[in-house]
Amino acid sequence: xxxxxxxxxxxxxxxxxxxxxxxxxxxxxxxxxxxxxxxxxxxxxxxxxxxxxxxxxxxxxxxxxxxxxxxxxxxxxxxxxxxxxxxxxxxxxxxxxxxxxxxxxxxxxxxxxxxxxxxxxxxxxxxxxxxxxxxxxxxxxxxxxxxxxxxxxxxxxxxxxxxxxxxxxxxxxxxxxxxxxxxxxxxxxxxxxxxxxxxxxxxxxxxxxxxxxxxxxxxxxxxxxxxxxxxxxxxxxxxxxxxxxxxxxxxxxxxxxxxxxxxxxxxxxxxxxxxxxxxxxxxxxxxxxx
Numbered sequence: 001x002x003x004x005x006x007x008x009x010x011x012x013x014x015x016x017x018x019x020x021x022x023x024x025x026x027x028x029x030x031x032x033x034x035x036x037x038x039x040x041x042x043x044x045x046x047x048x049x050x051x052x053x054x055x056x057x058x059x060x061x062x063x064x065x066x067x068x069x070x071x072x073x074x075x076x077x078x079x080x081x082x083x084x085x086x087x088x089x090x091x092x093x094x095x096x097x098x099x100x101x102x103x104x105x106x107x108x109x110x111x112x113x114x115x116x117x118x119x120x121x122x123x124x125x126x127x128x129x130x131x132x133x134x135x136x137x138x139x140x141x142x143x144x145x146x147x148x149x150x151x152x153x154x155x156x157x158x159x160x161x162x163x164x165x166x167x168x169x170x171x172x173x174x175x176x177x178x179x180x181x182x183x184x185x186x187x188x189x190x191x192x193x194x195x196x197x198x199x200x201x202x203x204x205x206x207x208x209x210x211x212x213x214x215x216x217x218x219x220x221x222x223x224x225x226x227x228x229x230x231x232x233x234x235x236x237x238x239x240x241x242x243x244x245x246x247x248x249x250x251x252x253x254x255x256x257x258x259x260x261x262x263x264x265x266x267x268x269x270x271x272x273x274x275x276x277x278x279x280x281x282x283x284x285x286x287x288x289x290x
Contacts, residue, residue: 032069090102117232134182135182139184171199211226231249
């Protein structure tokens with residue numbers, strides 16, 4: 001969705017470009033039929049600024065922006081029978097039903113946006129690199145550290161030599177030992193976490209394939225990687241930044257994991273078969289009544 005892309009890019013834009021982006025987000029329907037010059041006047045900028053704003057989004061023209069906005073509005077109209085938009089806010093007097101609806105709607109919207117903007121070519125490149133890697137490093141700290149451990153568990157479970165690193169000294173030590181036969185995955189919502197950026201850069205210096213999964217395609221982490229994938233956050237009251245991005249990040253990781261499993265089908269299915277009994281063996285048995 002184009003509005004999700006604008007919302008994601010907005011914090012990285014300069015003042016005049018941010019004015020245009022904020023105006024479009026405030027009234028995406030209202031700019032239909034306006035020219036780039038009109039939008040420049042409405043935002044106190046210029047036609048050239050509007051053109052640069054479109055280019056910052058990866059669009060080739062202002063007309064393309066209008067087309068993307070019309071397409072998104074059409075999809076919203078098709079979904080008109082579903083829940084009405086609730087917004088991200090949860091007030092102190094809102095009931096539990098409202099809270100559940102706000103959180104669920106935000107997550108569903110973020111998942112759809114992440115799905116729609118997901119770079120298929122980049123996803124395939126990342127999966128191919130992981131499938132053939134001799135060793136896989138995954139870097140993440142804080143909330144992204146949880147995702148790093150989750151990625152390790154998923155890949156390790158299908159026989160991939162993956163390890164999640166959540167401490168910078170250990171991560172850099174591992175990165176320094178990588179080779180061109182290896183791969184490194186960096187996870188960071190902001191894309192500016194130094195503890196993730198440092199080992200990623202070192203892995204690149206060692207010749208490993210580098211993959212970044214972030215919320216900001218223009219961030220240092222994204223720019224340092226050979227392949228980059230972007231997620232969309234689902235922010236609500238009490239849930240900002242990386243917390244609001246967790247489900248979208250897991251969607252990308254799930255797609256990546258499933259594609260790697262598909263590419264390494266024999267090894268993946270054999271690994272799953274060999275380990276399937278473990279959870280069942282550790283399940284508590286109900287007590288027999290005497």
